[in-house]
Amino acid sequence: MLTNRAKVVVKKELSWSERIYLPAILQGMLITFSHLFKRTPTIKYPEQKREFSPVYRGQHVLKRDESGAERCTACGLCAVSCPAEAITMDAAERKKGEEHLYREEKYARIYEINMLRCIFCGLCEEACPKEAIFLTDRIVPSSFTRGEEIFGKDKLVEPVDAPIDVSARQTNDVLEFKKNKKFYHNLTFNDRQIR
Amino acid sequence: MDPILYTILLCVIVFGISLGAAAYMTWGERKLAAVLQDRVGPSRAGPFGLLQPIADGIKMIFKEEMIPTHSNRWLFVLGPCFFMLTACMTSVVIPWGSGLTINDTFYRMQVTDINIGLLYLLGVVSIGVYGIMIGGWASNNKYSLLGALRASSQMISYEVAMGLSLIALVMTTGTLQLGEIVRQQDGGFANVVYQPLGFLIFLICAFAETNRAPFDLPETESELVGGFHTEYSSMKLGFFLFAEYINMFISSAVMATLYFGGYNFPFQHELGLEGNALAIVQSLVFMLKISGFIFLFMWIRWTLPRFRYDQLMNLGWKILLPLALANIFITGLVMFFSGKLG
């Protein structure tokens, strides 16, 4: 008896009023009737959206820097940290003339996240040294085939003209880190040209 | 207007009303079920999902039509048609209103007031089971067959108690004519005051006859994969489901007619309404009563769990039948001692 809520089963003969069942039926009907006046907790999704917590972990984004170059350098730390082994990537060397596309000499030629395996724990985000991957408040869309659920760079990298705001997820530590201009990758494209 | 033409027109109107009511009962059922379970229910098709029945109908018609190879083709098609036919047939004896007078011509609102109205009702109800049995057997599927057998034995069992509860009613009213029964309840008390037990028995039997929960054993999803309509698809399945709603509508109308005064309502003659206005209000009140019973049907369905089969048979034969007999006996005694006999 830890909670004092255990109910001792008593098997006794039903009384006459219990055996005609009508009172019990009426009781049940009253219970259902009372639900007529209860508020429905339904959120009508496309029109109404549930308010997310500021640190909600949804679909990933691969950020670009201020000048529009991809931050990811294909170091592989996110793939290592991923407990679900959902991330694969293939690195490539930046060619001449691609400096405005990729921030550093090495970049991810292929970067894939299997959304069916991903558990949205956010460890990739924590592991990333380049502030390249973030989880956003976007919901991963459903699809008809499994193949569509493996998101490549086309779906993960943010568009140049429509950057995705992840400031809510950037903790003070991250912001502090970004201020530190002595790290090369915190410099903007133009700064680096000067240097 | 030509009487035959008028009768045909009235038939069309009555069928139209019962079909339309059945269509919107599917919406009502889903909406009520949702609300009772704190959900929203159909809300996408039109405002409050009011176009949902139309969407469902279109979906049903355009679905692929399948007839199993090993089934009996003719009977397979005949089953749902017959079920639908018998469901529609009962509505002709129900008085939907007292009648309208336009240009000195009296237009009745009951297709036919035959002097064996109640027997006609019982007869049509009793052959209603053939649709299910034929369909279930012709499917050549063991689940369908089991559903059909359950349906037939259930309907036979409850018809007995139903008929006996009606006999007590006939004893007090002294007529089998539905129009006359309604007219008798004008001014006085409704029949339910004189026949409370009979009404209760009739109500329970009506649930069993329309195969509604908690007596929906012929179409249990969990054990019989849908029962007698397992093999049906497209509009033939639609017919089965639709006819069930028509049955529900008609039995609500019958209960309102027999036990709750039909289109009469209390103090109707003190309102100052005359003639046509009164008749229209009466019809609306009748519809209101029917809606009340439909609400009861749905309310009970979403409250009570299904009976076990032996419980069902026990209730029918060992409880309702003796109760109905006792009801007849008591009614007879009361009538004898109050001097209402002969």
Add this chain to the structure above:
Amino acid sequence: MLTEYTFWFLSFLAVFSAFAVILSRNPVHSVLYLILTFFSIAGHYFLLNAQFLAAVHIIVYAGAIMVLFLYVVMMLNLNQAEPQRTSAWAKFLGAGAAGILMLVMIAVIRKAEQGTPAGLPVNAGTVENLGITLYRDFLLPFELASVLFLGAMVGAVYLSKKEIT
């Protein structure tokens, strides 16, 4: 005119379905044809202005007895068209019984009055008149019939009951 056409149609339907009952291979079809026969006979009752008889005929025969027939036939699953083995003795007896029944029918029809019974009022078949006739003029046969039914019922209960030790 319409009545006459209806009569011929119903008669044709009744005879046709009655033949179909004994000629169809599948027992379920036989039962369904028998139900059709009952319906057409009920239609004949309607034509004779005996609505009560028609309604009761449908309720009792088509609605209750035939449902039980159909129930049993479906449950026993007599679909397999296996040739029924009947002994010559049974066939002989059956033919004899049917012959006697036919003799009785012929005798009844011969004795029946020809032409329409003009003496009967139009509403002879209504509930009131039928009830008055049954409970005034034929009270004793009626009660005897009910005693017979009671006996049959008790017998059925006895047969279906488990052995009482």
